[in-house]
Amino acid sequence: MLAALLWDVDGTMAETERDGHLVAFNEAFEALGLPWRWSVERYTELLRVTGGRERLLHDMTTQADAPAGAAERDRLAAALHAEKNRRYGQLVERGAIALRPGVLRLMNEATASGVQLAIATTTSRVNLEALLGAQLGTNWPTRFAAIVCGEDAPVKKPDPQVYLRCLDALQLDADETLAIEDSPNGLAAARAAGIATLVTRSLNFASHAFEGALAVCDDLDHPAAPSPHLKGARAA
Ligand code: XBP
């Protein structure tokens, strides 16, 4: 029996990447006096690397004017990430990014049916707090039986760590839960933890095949077509 829905946040609950994180990353580059700017196309490629700090470090390997030493790169990535998160927080606190269609309805229906809600995200806690505080109100954590974010599971998706820690916190087996994801890395992470996964397509992965998903939908208010790859959807 289904006991819990395990929610990804970025892309799944809200379209946070293009109008949120990307805008804030580019503002952070400017604020720290760097000439770097990421286009939507470049950012879409960079989303293959989960975690904002990890994404910055990855991009530095392609920037001729990035610091040469690892320690200096780490310091710059940490400063940029902190500035990005501060600006992202300001954006979402102003209500600039809404929840996607069907998200609140599904949360309410699940809770009313006795199905627990949990969060399994690679994003930083501060970004999660800013988004859900703005969209669900200050009591938002009481809606969730477990909240696992980037700081709690530092080995990021596609590694299953965040999902395994979420199952641990819930004291549930994988086959009692369903993950809701929007990205190939998220799907891979959930599947590697043995969790069946519903994909809700986001802007950044609009045409991806999502092989291995239980089902794929355009958003949570539109019925999901069973995946042609349904066979084996629960196994990693
Ligand atoms: C989300 C991420 C995050 C966000 C930025 O992936 O990869 O890095 O892009 O947030 P998912 P932070 O939706 O698969 O969890 O800067 O806080 O990392």
Ligand code: MG
């Ligand atoms: Mg996501």
